[in-house]
Amino acid sequence: MRRGWFLPIAAALGFSFLYAPIISLVIFSFNESKLVTVWSGFSTKWYGELFSDPQLLGAAWLSLQIAALSASIALVLGTLAAVALVRFRRFKGRTLFSGMVSAPLVMPDVITGLALLLLFVAMESTLGWPRGRGMLTIVIAHATFCTAYVCVVVQSRLSDFDRSLEEAAMDLGASPLRTFFDITLPIIAPALVSGWLLGFTLSLDDLVIASFVSGPGSSTLPMVIFSKVKLGVSPDVNALATIIIGIVALGVLAATILQLRSRPKKARA
Amino acid sequence: MAKKPQLAVDTRPWRDPKAKPFVRIRNVTKKFGDVTAVNDVSLDIYKSELFCLLGGSGSGKSTLLRMLAGFEQPTSGTIEIDGQDMTHVEPYNRPVNMMFQSYALFPHMNVEQNIAYGLKRDHMPKAEIAARVAELLALVKLQDYGKRKPHQLSGGQRQRVALARALAKRPKLLLLDEPLGALDKKLREETQFELVKIQESLGVTFIVVTHDQEEAMTLATRIGVMNQGEIAMIGEPTDIYEFPNSKFVANFIGSANMVEGVVTEDEPDHVRIRSAELGCDIYVGHGVDCAPDQILWWAIRPEKMHVSRDKPEGQFGANVTKGMVEDIAYLGDMSLYQVALDSGKRVRVSQTNSIRGNPDAITWDEVVYVSWADNAGSVLTV
Numbered sequence: 001m002r003r004g005w006f007l008p009i010a011a012a013l014g015f016s017f018l019y020a021p022i023i024s025l026v027i028f029s030f031n032e033s034k035l036v037t038v039w040s041g042f043s044t045k046w047y048g049e050l051f052s053d054p055q056l057l058g059a060a061w062l063s064l065q066i067a068a069l070s071a072s073i074a075l076v077l078g079t080l081a082a083v084a085l086v087r088f089r090r091f092k093g094r095t096l097f098s099g100m101v102s103a104p105l106v107m108p109d110v111i112t113g114l115a116l117l118l119l120f121v122a123m124e125s126t127l128g129w130p131r132g133r134g135m136l137t138i139v140i141a142h143a144t145f146c147t148a149y150v151c152v153v154v155q156s157r158l159s160d161f162d163r164s165l166e167e168a169a170m171d172l173g174a175s176p177l178r179t180f181f182d183i184t185l186p187i188i189a190p191a192l193v194s195g196w197l198l199g200f201t202l203s204l205d206d207l208v209i210a211s212f213v214s215g216p217g218s219s220t221l222p223m224v225i226f227s228k229v230k231l232g233v234s235p236d237v238n239a240l241a242t243i244i245i246g247i248v249a250l251g252v253l254a255a256t257i258l259q260l261r262s263r264p265k266k267a268r269a
Numbered sequence: 270m271a272k273k274p275q276l277a278v279d280t281r282p283w284r285d286p287k288a289k290p291f292v293r294i295r296n297v298t299k300k301f302g303d304v305t306a307v308n309d310v311s312l313d314i315y316k317s318e319l320f321c322l323l324g325g326s327g328s329g330k331s332t333l334l335r336m337l338a339g340f341e342q343p344t345s346g347t348i349e350i351d352g353q354d355m356t357h358v359e360p361y362n363r364p365v366n367m368m369f370q371s372y373a374l375f376p377h378m379n380v381e382q383n384i385a386y387g388l389k390r391d392h393m394p395k396a397e398i399a400a401r402v403a404e405l406l407a408l409v410k411l412q413d414y415g416k417r418k419p420h421q422l423s424g425g426q427r428q429r430v431a432l433a434r435a436l437a438k439r440p441k442l443l444l445l446d447e448p449l450g451a452l453d454k455k456l457r458e459e460t461q462f463e464l465v466k467i468q469e470s471l472g473v474t475f476i477v478v479t480h481d482q483e484e485a486m487t488l489a490t491r492i493g494v495m496n497q498g499e500i501a502m503i504g505e506p507t508d509i510y511e512f513p514n515s516k517f518v519a520n521f522i523g524s525a526n527m528v529e530g531v532v533t534e535d536e537p538d539h540v541r542i543r544s545a546e547l548g549c550d551i552y553v554g555h556g557v558d559c560a561p562d563q564i565l566w567w568a569i570r571p572e573k574m575h576v577s578r579d580k581p582e583g584q585f586g587a588n589v590t591k592g593m594v595e596d597i598a599y600l601g602d603m604s605l606y607q608v609a610l611d612s613g614k615r616v617r618v619s620q621t622n623s624i625r626g627n628p629d630a631i632t633w634d635e636v637v638y639v640s641w642a643d644n645a646g647s648v649l650t651v
Contacts, residue, residue: 162373171339172438
């Protein structure tokens with residue numbers, strides 16, 4: 001059968017719709033001119049400018065810390081939730097719990113952010129903790145929605161986990177704890193890594209929730225960029241965006257590769 | 270293959286009432302909620318036996334095996350292995366190893382690491398582990414495959430790695446869950462003999478779960494036929510095939526023609542059964558525990574019957590009936606005739622094709638006589 005011209009053109013249009021803005025942003029980050037929309041020659045000077053801007057660098061460092069911390073917390077909590085949901089086959093409210101775990105995936109960020117803000121305020125006035133809003137509250141907020149993502153990723157890996165592998169290990173003399181570290185953990189490790197990477201990139205991206213729960217002096221990178229753009233786009237933001245796109249793309253790529261690698265049998269069958 | 274008197278230590282310990290069983294399952298019941306998977310099973314298995322648990326899916330055979338391994342706890346009853354009560358011992362503390370149906374090879378370890386895993390848990394010195402692994406690889410003929418990962422092996426090789434891993438710790442008892450189930454027919458036949466050879470040379474007691482009766486017949490010293498959580502019959506392969514104790518066993522093992530009949534003569538040395546389905550009397554040349562006018566069943570294997578164009582003598586005016594050949598299945602070594610009797614009952618008779626391309630063979634729509642010897646069938650009351 002001859003392939004028509006329609007599909008390739010549709011695909012080309014679709015992809016350019018998705019990627020043209022990003023490509024133009026990357027190109028203009030190497031623009032000489034101060035005017036964002038006028039090309040006047042190749043230069044990397046905005047990257048230099050970027051690295052001498054303490055406000056941006058500070059925000060970037062803060063964002064990276066928050067992303068790493070919240071992804072790690074989410075990894076532990078999400079894995080525990082996934083194990084409970086997959087392994088304890090039938091308990092009361094299992095369906096309810098698994099529905100509730102994935103609800104944050106579809107919850108609008110504005111609502112999540114607002115709800116968390118109200119919670120933090122209420123907690124501060126009654127418990128006295130967390131005192132004020134800042135990095136800690138952002139980490140907690142990010143950890144909550146990242147937990148949902150980690151849980152979903154780990155759950156799918158665990159549900160096609162062959163239980164007889166663990167039984168075989170115990171049969172050969174390994175205690176349940178030993179079995180978990182020798183067998184279960186190595187086999188689900190790719191899902192853990194991709195869950196962590198997913199959490200990391202999501203946290204790095206988030207603007208809305210962070211805006212609700214951050215306090216003075218704890219502006220994350222997306223927040224700083226957003227506020228800068230409100231005063232007019234400056235080319236160093238383009239440079240920064242290019243770097244972030246690079247990091248996120250790498251993270252997603254690594255997560256995808258690990259997910260694919262974790263199912264060698266299916267891929268080869 | 271099943272019995273090799275010259276090889277086994279003590280050939281048939283189950284025939285000796287004084288012999289001490291190695292595995293003792295007493296009144297074991299296992300319930301999952303309302304479902305009774307295993308119902309009051311008692312079973313003795315002797316040292317160096319290759320015992321097959323044979324049954325369909327849901328017969329409870331795998332549950333029984335899992336209780337022996339310690340993955341399930343009996344609801345009631347006890348399991349003793351080598352004189353020790355193992356009913357509530359954790360799987361990792363039992364002198365028992367298991368070969369899983371899916372093989373359950375650790376995908377992130379190579380063949381050597383898989384085999385060594387159990388030995389490492391016992392804190393065996395490294396040099397000894399290496400020696401034992403090499404020995405096992407030689408046993409299963411995989412010397413050159415030690416560094417491969419499971420996914421780089423064929424099905425048959427994986428099966429052998431699983432066997433080597435299960436044997437590594439020199440278990441007193443090896444449990445095998447459908448050990449040949451995932452192999453294709455040709456490979457399965459080869460592997461069957463290899464498995465028996467390994468079992469005999471090591472003298473380990475094997476308990477094999479299978480749904481494949483041919484496999485059970487080939488492998489086993491004794492077979493336990495399971496049905497709906499209960500043991501239907503325990504016996505040597507020939508007992509199970511030739512002398513089934515119930516309709517279930519007669520139908521489950523091999524194929525059988527089964528008819529209903531009424532006892533008309535009940536003598537110590539013979540029994541006569543009138544069967545409307547067969548359209549003749551059945552003369553059984555031995556005494557049977559039954560009463561006159563009792564309704565019972567009579568089962569006969571297809572190869573124990575004979576088809577002919579001429580009417581044979583028959584015995585005591587019985588054991589001969591007439592019908593028409595309705596269908597013939599040519600299997601090469603033999604042909605299977607489906608004969609429709611006058612009553613409408615269909616019986617299956619197999620005949621060895623001893624003459625090459627016989628031009629005079631019985632063919633479709635021929636009227637034939639079906640006959641059998643007076644000891645060819647089994648009288649069944651349950």
